[in-house]
Amino acid sequence: MRHDSTSPARRNPFSLLKQSLLALALAGLAGAALAATPAVKTQPGYYRFSLGKFEITALSDGTLSLEPLKLLSGRTPELITQDLDAAHIKQPVDTSMNAYLINTGSKLVLIDTGGAATMGPNGNQLLQSLKNAGYAPAQIDEIYLTHLHGDHVGGLVSNGERNFPNAIVRADKADAAFWLDEATANAAPEGSKPFFKLAMDAINPYAKAGKFKPFETNAELVPGIRSVAQHGHTPGHNSYLVESEQQKLEVIGDMIHVGAVQFPHPEVVIGFDSDSKQAAADRRKAFDAAAKDGHLIAAAHLSFPGLGYINAEGTGYRWVPVNYALAK
Template sequence: MTQRTRISAAVALAAALASGAAFAAAPLAKSQSPGFYRTTLGDFEVTVLNDGTNEMPMDKLLHNKPGKTEKAYAEHFVKLPYEMSFNGFLINTGSKLVLVDTGAGGLFGPNLGKLVNNLRAAGYQPEQIDEIYITHLHPDHVGGLGALNKPAFPNAVVRVDKRDADYWLSKQEQEKAPADAKGFFQGAMDSVAAYASAGKFKPFEGSTQLVPGVRASSSYGHTPGHTTYVVESKGQKLVLMGDLLHSAEVQFEDPTVTIAFDTDNKAALAQRQAAFAEAAKQGYLFGAAHLPFPALGHIRAHGKGYEFYPVTYSIPR
């Protein structure tokens, strides 16, 4: 190739690039990587499984002074409606695979129901799950169990506090409930039906050890049988707080803010205050279903409230 030919070729290529004829524009992906995050706790491995995110009108749901909710979100550069995370937690103890909460399945709109696919992406199959512990029977925590005679986790035993089961699985309570709450009862009934018929739905009563390293701790208030789960291995501790927290941006700074979904606002507030105080004092790791993914971190007391320190990305070794 002569010098003149090389120059001509370069000029032609430059013209083609300038005109956009050489390469088509890359399309927008409009997708995210699989929603799982893995970490270790002593001898255990914990995998956070995201079920999706959903826009929530938190300025209407949170019981706060006028304007304070909007101000808190603005200070955190968060727009309303609030894009809330929905998460479950898989604990591999070495002898058991324990899943805490299952996400919404099809009970909370089209943006959720991704937990099972993210479980597979994390290297597990639904058939491998041994135990499922439900913090409470609201649809976004129990819907992922499956529907009627189609269990999503066919080999798992499902456990929840008896107080929650007695309330949400009661036809009498459903009949007494407001019209807009009746679906919560039906969702819970349909989700546990297959496990109950197979003898794999086994409520427990109050705080109790469930498997070595994982115990239930009663935190009644958000629902009649709301439960937190405490995971411990080799002196390390993780507390999974369920729905004691719905908004990191608002409720860490002011734990007295409650939410419309609470069955008993006063009791839920007291449980949150006690849980935050203990987590700050002891410094252990904690997680919550609606913390921004990966939904793990620590808190430290700050004035009348708390500051949240989310986990930093790390690769288990």
């Protein structure tokens, strides 16, 4: 049975005349009310579209702040600043945290969960975005994690309790073996230990409930969704290839963080990469394929909704955001 989101509200039965009179009566009040209303950080949190027979919903968990001059390497700070200035991006960079819900008709599959309260004051929006999109956490059947960094797994839990009580959580065995291993965590540099704690705090409640099921590399997880190993960013980082009726979407996780720099200069790496050389090679391979094939890309850290296409340009690439359209 297909999972359906909340249906639109019915039209108000007022006559056109009554609506017009009401609008005129309220017009004078509206300007004063708007002027007195303080600015808030509420933003649209979902964007829905169709991929073949699948329904895809991009979900925002908000934004986090990154300092590219401290994190990026392979390009001088002066040139990085020039790249950002040319794109009208201020530093530090407000970086989106995006997740993606796939309704296959028989399963609701969520890819990544954002960072919840672990990633600063502008995050922790995923559950509200999911609700606004017409779904409840208890409806989610499976959750596929691109990797176990905190800004992708933090939304799994609140106060140690599972946010998605009926979901099976899945990740690459290599990532689980690394981030959930106590000995590896204890031997890690002090600056890296919080990464292990965030992963363990998020995954352990599901593991204890028998709902964490790691998978082998390059696995078909449900019909139409399979993992694609790209183990440079973390030891078990994956993209997910979603296909329906010959239409394709690749959810690429952390293959890119600062698009204004890394698209034209894909050799630039970030300090979060476990193996920076492999991460750069993964990016080249995936972006070459996307440019050649023309399939849609969904990226965790490109400006929400993080959807677009990759074109080859010079020695690098150009990002082409999707044209906005109401879901059909």
